[in-house]
Amino acid sequence: MAGAEDSCLIQKFSHYIELSDNSRVQLSRLEEEERDYARGREVYSAGQNSQRLFVVKSGWLYSYTDLPDARRQIVKIHHPGDILGFPDIAFESATTSLRAAEDVTLCPFGSDALREIFDKSPQLTALMFTLAVRDQVCMIDTLRAMGRMSALERLGFLLLDLLARIRIANRDVRDTIRLPLTQAEIGDTLGLTNVYVSKTFSLMEAEGYLSRDGDWITILREEALAEMVDFVDRYATMDTNWFPLERPE
Amino acid sequence: MAGAEDSCLIQKFSHYIELSDNSRVQLSRLEEEERDYARGREVYSAGQNSQRLFVVKSGWLYSYTDLPDARRQIVKIHHPGDILGFPDIAFESATTSLRAAEDVTLCPFGSDALREIFDKSPQLTALMFTLAVRDQVCMIDTLRAMGRMSALERLGFLLLDLLARIRIANRDVRDTIRLPLTQAEIGDTLGLTNVYVSKTFSLMEAEGYLSRDGDWITILREEALAEMVDFVDRYATMDTNWFPLERPE
DNA sequence: CGCCTTCTTGAATATTATCAAAGAACGTGG
DNA sequence: CCACGTTCTTTGATAATATTCAAGAAGGCG
Numbered sequence: 001m002a003g004a005e006d007s008c009l010i011q012k013f014s015h016y017i018e019l020s021d022n023s024r025v026q027l028s029r030l031e032e033e034e035r036d037y038a039r040g041r042e043v044y045s046a047g048q049n050s051q052r053l054f055v056v057k058s059g060w061l062y063s064y065t066d067l068p069d070a071r072r073q074i075v076k077i078h079h080p081g082d083i084l085g086f087p088d089i090a091f092e093s094a095t096t097s098l099r100a101a102e103d104v105t106l107c108p109f110g111s112d113a114l115r116e117i118f119d120k121s122p123q124l125t126a127l128m129f130t131l132a133v134r135d136q137v138c139m140i141d142t143l144r145a146m147g148r149m150s151a152l153e154r155l156g157f158l159l160l161d162l163l164a165r166i167r168i169a170n171r172d173v174r175d176t177i178r179l180p181l182t183q184a185e186i187g188d189t190l191g192l193t194n195v196y197v198s199k200t201f202s203l204m205e206a207e208g209y210l211s212r213d214g215d216w217i218t219i220l221r222e223e224a225l226a227e228m229v230d231f232v233d234r235y236a237t238m239d240t241n242w243f244p245l246e247r248p249e
Numbered sequence: 250m251a252g253a254e255d256s257c258l259i260q261k262f263s264h265y266i267e268l269s270d271n272s273r274v275q276l277s278r279l280e281e282e283e284r285d286y287a288r289g290r291e292v293y294s295a296g297q298n299s300q301r302l303f304v305v306k307s308g309w310l311y312s313y314t315d316l317p318d319a320r321r322q323i324v325k326i327h328h329p330g331d332i333l334g335f336p337d338i339a340f341e342s343a344t345t346s347l348r349a350a351e352d353v354t355l356c357p358f359g360s361d362a363l364r365e366i367f368d369k370s371p372q373l374t375a376l377m378f379t380l381a382v383r384d385q386v387c388m389i390d391t392l393r394a395m396g397r398m399s400a401l402e403r404l405g406f407l408l409l410d411l412l413a414r415i416r417i418a419n420r421d422v423r424d425t426i427r428l429p430l431t432q433a434e435i436g437d438t439l440g441l442t443n444v445y446v447s448k449t450f451s452l453m454e455a456e457g458y459l460s461r462d463g464d465w466i467t468i469l470r471e472e473a474l475a476e477m478v479d480f481v482d483r484y485a486t487m488d489t490n491w492f493p494l495e496r497p498e
Numbered sequence: 499c500g501c502c503t504t505c506t507t508g509a510a511t512a513t514t515a516t517c518a519a520a521g522a523a524c525g526t527g528g
Numbered sequence: 529c530c531a532c533g534t535t536c537t538t539t540g541a542t543a544a545t546a547t548t549c550a551a552g553a554a555g556g557c558g
Contacts, residue, residue, distance in 0.1 A: 051491075065389065065393050067393070067397055067398075067479055068476075068479050071397040072397070073392060073393040073396045073397045075389050075392060075393070086382055086385075087382055087385050087386050087389060088386075089379070089382060089488070089491070090379045090380075090382040090383045090386065090487050090488060091383075091386070091483075091487060091488050092488045095386050095389065095481075096389065111491045112491070114491075115375075115491055115492075115493050118371055118374055118375060118378075118493055119371055119493050122367055122368055125367055125374065126364075126367060129367075129378060129381070130338070130339045131339075132378070132381055132382060132385070133335055133336055133338060133339045133381060134339045134340075135385065136335075136336050136381070136384065136385050136388065137336050137337075137339065137340070137344050139385065139388050139389070139392065140314065140324050140336060140344065140345065140388070142392065143322060143324060143388065143391065143392055143395060144314050144316070144322040144324070146392060146395040146396050146440065147322045147395050147437075147439070147440030148316055148320040148321070148322045148440060149316075150545075150546095151545080151546070182503085182504065182505090183504075183505065184504080188396075190396070191395065191396030191397060192546075192547095193546075193547060193548080194504085194505080195505095195506085195507090195546090195547075195548080195549095196545090196546055196547075197505095198504095198505060198506055198507085199506085199507085199546095201505095202506080202507090214555095227317075230316055230317050232344075234340075234344075238339050238340060239338070239339060239340050239341045242300075242338070242360045242361070242363075242364055243364075244364050244367055244368050399513080399514095400513080400514070431535085431536065431537090432536075432537065433536080441514075441515090442514075442515055442516080443536085443537080444514095444515075444516080444517095444537090444538085444539090445513095445514060445515070446537095447536095447537055447538055447539085448514095448538085448539085450537095451538080451539095463523090
């Protein structure tokens with residue numbers, strides 16, 4: 001079980017498997033260092049030769065890519081307990097840029113720590129592999145939304161996705177979340193303009209799907225939204241039955 | 250070095266690292282069985298409880314998801330030498346459906362073979378991890394195209410992507426590829442209608458970007474296209490320096 | 499208070515979808 | 529080898545969706 005003083009990382013991992021002592025030691029190595037970044041700060045930029053990964057300790061961030069002109073696509077929104085930088089370890093330089101959506105605290109670590117995990121803990125390896133694969137499934141869901149859904153459906157999908165993710169980390173969350181993103185950022189996430197995000201929000205409010213109060217959003221008709229976008233929660237459960245046992249010392 | 254009689258799987262893996270004997274033995278286990286599927290055949294369906302993965306031996310396939318109405322999004326196009334099913338092992342049932350775009354031969358294998366690889370070959374584990382991560386980066390590129398590019402740019406991106414992938418497997422390929430997909434399928438890949446794909450193809454032909462002859466497409470202005478969509482080849486090289494050494498027996 | 503960023507609203511415009519019908523390509527069976 | 533059915537592609541007209549541009553309102557912060 002996760003102890004009271006455990007980090008969000010260990011809490012999130014414990015959601016899926018019973019961590020062995022060996023695994024805990026390996027994981028805690030990832031959070032030895034700690035660093036703060038202010039809202040709007042760029043943590044690293046695409047093309048930069050950074051072999052670091054990060055555990056998010058607090059705050060929201062997002063990964064994005066720019067097009068040669070001013071267009072921008074936000075690829076993933078990151079929450080506390082997420083490990084980020086995975087997509088970049090396959091290449092010599094980062095493929096996306098990372099920006100703090102609000103004030104955040106990160107724990108940087110090197111890919112040597114990752115190598116050691118691969119070498120010493122089959123259990124953690126399998127879980128990290130599974131989490132990476134899960135991320136990919138979520139991106140498939142996003143791709144489906146971007147390719148085939150209307151603006152209203154896309155926004156509904158995003159809200160349901162964020163809600164599901166936040167519920168993993170915080171069981172008290174029911175139907176209200178804080179959304180520390182500008183409408184321009186939401187637009188860059190969904191492939192829309194800031195203007196149309198505003199209009200779509202107003203429409204959703206008018207149709208009773210949600211209500212807004214500053215950063216805070218309350219989902220009023222979650223069932224209806226879930227059915228509309230055919231939403232599947234990828235976060236609550238994952239299949240860990242096939243995982244290898246820990247190798248004996 | 251890859252021998253003359255090696256499978257496409259071993260050929261593709263050898264593109265990135267020098268495979269140890271141990272790794273080769275592990276990999277060959279994935280191709281023990283073999284099965285044919287006719288064009289249009291559905292290999293498995295989303296929601297089905299299939300814990301199998303596949304190595305593609307010959308032919309093109311694609312993974313897709315349906316929306317409750319008739320809308321469809323093709324998520325990934327698969328070529329010979331690809332391993333497919335990864336996105337689904339994290340869940341009890343498949344998250345996408347798989348369909349043969351033409352007559353194909355597949356090699357099915359169980360996730361137990363994967364577990365054995367994780368347990369016995371750190372080198373292969375790292376490479377498969379890296380390939381999974383690379384796939385994710387490619388999906389990020391796709392997401393960027395879907396979210397922020399025009400129809401012409403999206404189609405250009407798709408063609409460059411396919412070209413780069415095919416060049417890995419076949420060094421003779423220069424600027425002409427066979428595209429065994431209908432325009433409706435291309436539309437489902439790019440988030441467009443079959444009608445608009447047709448119109449966009451015509452436009453690209455008129456502007457001298459490509460020429461067509463049945464299934465065959467010749468890219469005439471690859472440089473211009475690559476600049477237009479800010480294309481980066483994710484297939485030619487990957488960073489394998491951080492890989493662990495083989496564990497001694 | 500005043501400035502800056504973000505959000506809202508409306509009008510005009512652009513891009514892509516939808517609908518419909520005709521033309522090509524292809525395989526199959528007579 | 530031709531005729532037919534089927535699937536795929538093309539083309540044109542119209543409609544829907546989202547963008548762009550512009551201006552004003554609402555907050556937060558020094």
